[in-house]
Amino acid sequence: MKKKYVTIRDIAERAGVSINTVSRALNNKPDISEETRKKILKIARELGYVKNATASSLRSKQTNIVGVIIADSANPFYAEVLKGIEAASRKYGYQIMLMNTERVYENEEKAIDVLLQRRVDGLLITPVQDKAEDIKALMQRNVPFVIVGRHFEEFEVDEIHSDEIKGGYLATKHLIERGKRNILMISGYLFKSAAYMRLEGYKKALREHGMPFREDMVIVTDIDIENGYQAVQKALNEGLKFDGVFCYNDLMAFGVIKALKERGFQIPEDVAVIGYDDIVYSSLVCPPLSTIRIKKFEMGFEAFRMLLQKIKGRRKRRKRVILDVELVVRETT
Known part of the structure; x- marks a missing residue:
């Protein structure tokens, strides 16, 4: 043989x-x-x-492999973050090992175990966040890792995320400036830092314009196209009156637009819609989607650089990086 x-x-x-x-x-x-x-x-x-890289890693005690744990490989947002991670890994001579959790905490725990068994040099994680025991365990084991796209209030970790409060504020303020006074927010689950911070931005914009916050104008659901579609159908079936919709992400906004069109609403004349993330398809839907643009590639690239600093021992203190966001106005507002 x-x-x-x-x-x-x-x-x-x-x-x-x-x-x-x-x-x-x-x-x-x-x-x-x-x-x-x-x-x-x-x-x-x-x-x-x-x-034989395995033999080399045994001698050097480094694999030059970074484990990447993402929440949803089907979401174009993560694809663009991953592009940044891959670009940085190539630049600095590393390989990545990718695992997808499908936004399930138990999958996240298993992914961490598998990657550590493979002796990766460090981890980049977009956590589910309904629990944090796995992150605490990593801190106790002194494993180099960086949280990507999320923020933990309860403890200090290396993390990089967007200015989510500003993003929620800009989106809501824009709808108000377009004359909208009954703004529905379709949010992701509020245990996610991005969801509760975007909600804080929504509330801030309402306060600044003397408009009351109404709990019935916030629908909390999962974050795919179908969830956005079902959320608007539910609101309309229950007789909720709204003339603007702020969506947690662009995928949900696509579902919202579909539902509104089916019910005979004109966008943006009857109901204005704004998304979040500015994924690649957002300028291609009809009508093109207004949204909040975040620095997805930069997030991935800088996350890798932050992790490399930890792996190489060049930084001891915890580091938190907050990336700026911007409003992108198209034809749905």
């Missing part, structure tokens, strides 16, 4: 040199002749030699 992988012993036998000489040639050590080095590298290519 043919061997699965070529070893340095195979190269040494073909070249007629010692295993140590092959190792030094492959690792570009200076104390062998150029002629010998070229000969060994040529044989390695011919045989299809691939470096």
Whole structure:
């Protein structure tokens, strides 16, 4: 049976040199002749030699692999954050190992265990946040990790997220300035930091414009297209009157637009709609969606740099980075 992988012993036998000489040639050590080095590298290519990264990591005690745990691989928001992570990993000579939790806490716990068993050098995590025992355990084990896109009030961790209160404020203020006075907010579950901070921004804008906060004007649900669609149908069926909708994310806004159109509403004349995230499809829907743009690529890239600082021991203190957001006005407001 043919061997699965070529070893340095195979190269040494073909070249007629010692295993140590092959190792030094492959690792570009200076104390062998150029002629010998070229000969060994040529044989390695011919045989299809691939470096054994596992053996190297055992010697160095580093794998040069970072574990990435995302909440929903189907959400274009995470795809754009992941682009930033991948760009940074390539720049700094690392690989990533990706796991998707589907927004289930138990999956998040398992993902952390699997990645630590693989001896990754550190973790980037977009946590579910309905529990935090796994994050506390990581802190106690002194594992390098960075929280991406979320904020923990109860303890200090390395984290990077958007200015969610400002985002919620800008979205609601824009609807008010468009003359909307009954603004429905369709929110994600409030144990998520992004959801409760966007809600705080919504409340802030209402206060500043002398408008009361009404609990019946906030619908809390999951954050996909279908959830936005069902939330608006429910509000309309219950007779709730609204002329503006602020959605937790763009996906929900797509569902909201579909529901409103089916019920005969003109957008934005009857009901204005604003989303959040500015994912790639938001400018392509009909009508194009007004939204809050966040720095998704930058979030991923900077999260990786923050983690690398921890892995390399260049930073001891906890670090929190808050990225700015901006209003993008299109045709739904």
